[in-house]
Amino acid sequence: MTKLLEIRDLHTHFFTRDGIAKAVDGVSLSLERGQILGLVGESGSGKSVTGFSILGLVDAPGRVVSGQVLFDGTDLIAGGERLLRTLRGKRIAMIFQDPMMTLNPVLRIDTQMIETVRAHEDVSRDEALRRSREALVSVGISSPDERLETYPHQFSGGMRQRVAIAIALLHKPDLIIADEPTTALDVTIQAQILSEVQALCANSGTALIWITHDLAVVSGLADHLAVMYAGRIIEEGPTRDVIAQPMHPYTKGLIESVPRGKKHGALLSQIKGMTPSLLRLPSGCKFRPRCPRATAACEIEPALDVMDQGRRVRCVHPHTENYPEVLAK
Amino acid sequence: MIVYLVRRFGQSLLAVVAMAVLVFMGVYAIGNPVDVLISPEASQADIAAATARLGLDKPLWQQFGIFVINAFQGDLGTSFVYGRPALDIILERLPATFELAMVALFLSVGIGVPLGVWAGMRPESIAGRTIMAGSILGFSLPNFWQGMLLILVFAVLLGWLPAGGRGQTTEFLGMQVSFLTLDGLSHLILPAINLALFKMSLLIRLTRANTREVCLQDYVKFARAKGLSGRRVVLVHILKNIMIPVVTIIGLELGSMLAFAIVTETVFAWPGMGKLLIDSINLLDRPVIVAYLMLTVLIIVMINFMVDVIYSFLDPRIRLSEMKG
Ligand SMILES: Nc1ncnc2c1ncn2[C@@H]1O[C@H](COP(=O)(O)OP(=O)(O)O)[C@@H](O)[C@H]1O
Ligand SMILES: [Mg+2]
Numbered sequence: 001m002t003k004l005l006e007i008r009d010l011h012t013h014f015f016t017r018d019g020i021a022k023a024v025d026g027v028s029l030s031l032e033r034g035q036i037l038g039l040v041g042e043s044g045s046g047k048s049v050t051g052f053s054i055l056g057l058v059d060a061p062g063r064v065v066s067g068q069v070l071f072d073g074t075d076l077i078a079g080g081e082r083l084l085r086t087l088r089g090k091r092i093a094m095i096f097q098d099p100m101m102t103l104n105p106v107l108r109i110d111t112q113m114i115e116t117v118r119a120h121e122d123v124s125r126d127e128a129l130r131r132s133r134e135a136l137v138s139v140g141i142s143s144p145d146e147r148l149e150t151y152p153h154q155f156s157g158g159m160r161q162r163v164a165i166a167i168a169l170l171h172k173p174d175l176i177i178a179d180e181p182t183t184a185l186d187v188t189i190q191a192q193i194l195s196e197v198q199a200l201c202a203n204s205g206t207a208l209i210w211i212t213h214d215l216a217v218v219s220g221l222a223d224h225l226a227v228m229y230a231g232r233i234i235e236e237g238p239t240r241d242v243i244a245q246p247m248h249p250y251t252k253g254l255i256e257s258v259p260r261g262k263k264h265g266a267l268l269s270q271i272k273g274m275t276p277s278l279l280r281l282p283s284g285c286k287f288r289p290r291c292p293r294a295t296a297a298c299e300i301e302p303a304l305d306v307m308d309q310g311r312r313v314r315c316v317h318p319h320t321e322n323y324p325e326v327l328a329k
Numbered sequence: 330m331i332v333y334l335v336r337r338f339g340q341s342l343l344a345v346v347a348m349a350v351l352v353f354m355g356v357y358a359i360g361n362p363v364d365v366l367i368s369p370e371a372s373q374a375d376i377a378a379a380t381a382r383l384g385l386d387k388p389l390w391q392q393f394g395i396f397v398i399n400a401f402q403g404d405l406g407t408s409f410v411y412g413r414p415a416l417d418i419i420l421e422r423l424p425a426t427f428e429l430a431m432v433a434l435f436l437s438v439g440i441g442v443p444l445g446v447w448a449g450m451r452p453e454s455i456a457g458r459t460i461m462a463g464s465i466l467g468f469s470l471p472n473f474w475q476g477m478l479l480i481l482v483f484a485v486l487l488g489w490l491p492a493g494g495r496g497q498t499t500e501f502l503g504m505q506v507s508f509l510t511l512d513g514l515s516h517l518i519l520p521a522i523n524l525a526l527f528k529m530s531l532l533i534r535l536t537r538a539n540t541r542e543v544c545l546q547d548y549v550k551f552a553r554a555k556g557l558s559g560r561r562v563v564l565v566h567i568l569k570n571i572m573i574p575v576v577t578i579i580g581l582e583l584g585s586m587l588a589f590a591i592v593t594e595t596v597f598a599w600p601g602m603g604k605l606l607i608d609s610i611n612l613l614d615r616p617v618i619v620a621y622l623m624l625t626v627l628i629i630v631m632i633n634f635m636v637d638v639i640y641s642f643l644d645p646r647i648r649l650s651e652m653k654g
Pocket of ligand 2: 044047048049179180
């Protein structure tokens, strides 16, 4: 059976006045039906642009320069706008980061939901309304009839994000791309939404790409992790394995900077330095200037090497000591 | 909502009263109309009689008092020149100006908004840049000069359209209008374009700036991510958001079009209020000037009031927060 999604060597560049920012620089990823992929990395590493590239929603001055996005075997890049429009919201839905900005402030919730139903299916207004109501209930919104007749500003952030999720679920898509959907919300709501989305996807067999800069958020959610740095995937593998033994020094740094229950009060280690500007990247390994393990050998860009157990890592000096025995513990 | 409207209405009333004082004081300072109306050889007694007849011998505050009392009864004075109520004379001319302004408004919105949206969607394209360059011309060339150029090209050189006047009129909703007859329409086109050009340029720039801003909003991207057609994204999601500032400007500009169609009316000999004002200023026909200014203020205030009402309907945030307040 073909994979649900297979991204092959995707390049998305922004042609700015100051130069070309290679926001996505040779990303390859794949996703099975119903699988949850966590896409992790610091802000500016190209996660959102990867998500937008899949749906063909990259804004000028950005453009997908090369690569393939095979969705259910069909290349979306070659398919162009016409094909993409039939898939967007129907088979691939997206949820955005800031729920205060994603709903149109001057349109009622019912308008924004009904138009989504009717963009893809020729059904009556009543039928579309019925489905909208159902979707709102499924994301835990009570008294949906009243809610449908209100405007976004009458909702809290958490509620708005629920509405956005309900909109994403309207057509029971095969894939949802969730771009930091809980980052702007407070912690309790975050946890609620996280578990709700997980349950909804599990029930409907929807695959999920969960984009976040916060490893703690996805570690309990995703089946698979991909870590991005400066437009590339630098490490990838099953979530459990990556968390147990990160191989890339960057991933290790990310994990060590996550606060854990046990070590309450312990000092968190941090990755030194700052995310580099895409316009002034070092030669060789892009993480080199910040890496504790860097040597002269790192001046040549390492490839994304395939390791045991379906792991991939882009590093000259990966943490492979005792691997894979560590995992057996 | 009611509270909001009542409060806005109070503000409007205050503006009218303030303008009444200003207009009356301002106009009073203009030279003595008796000098213009009475022949230079007139005797001192004749002048005194004329002054008394026109009520100009009374102290300023009394004249103002009489003016206000009369104004409330719809009497804005009697024209020195025509010997008839000033308001009647102006109202006779109002339909011509009103028609001209409406057609110009229709043109500037109907053309300006779509062009602005187009230029805003594709700011880097050749069409987008051309539209912007055109709007700069419409913006910066003097109105009377544009008018004369229009006459030169379309009336004199090409001979397609008449250079001035109102042409044949017919009755429509109790007003004499030009746009229903072919002859009237041909007279209407050039002055309407002339009056519209500036507003159109203004609308193009405003719409373009707003479109660019709205296009960057997440909700537009989200709308596209839902799989909506480009048409629906533009016509509903983008347009509805840019309509709020556009309606404001349209309202403000309709008022100023009515009030300041003066240049266009003069260039095209269009028999409207603006032309009447110019004539009245030359003749120092004080009541007509005062009546014109008062009527104009009233119209502008009324339009602004209506814009606020429409505005509150367009933007649910205003409507609902004001409802609570
Ligand atoms: N509109 C834009 N114009 C120019 N560069 C952009 C634009 N959007 C994104 N980029 C570039 O792409 C990089 C990755 O952005 P993004 O995918 O949003 O990061 P994140 O991982 O935080 O989601 C940014 O660091 C920036 O250099
Ligand atoms: Mg992002």
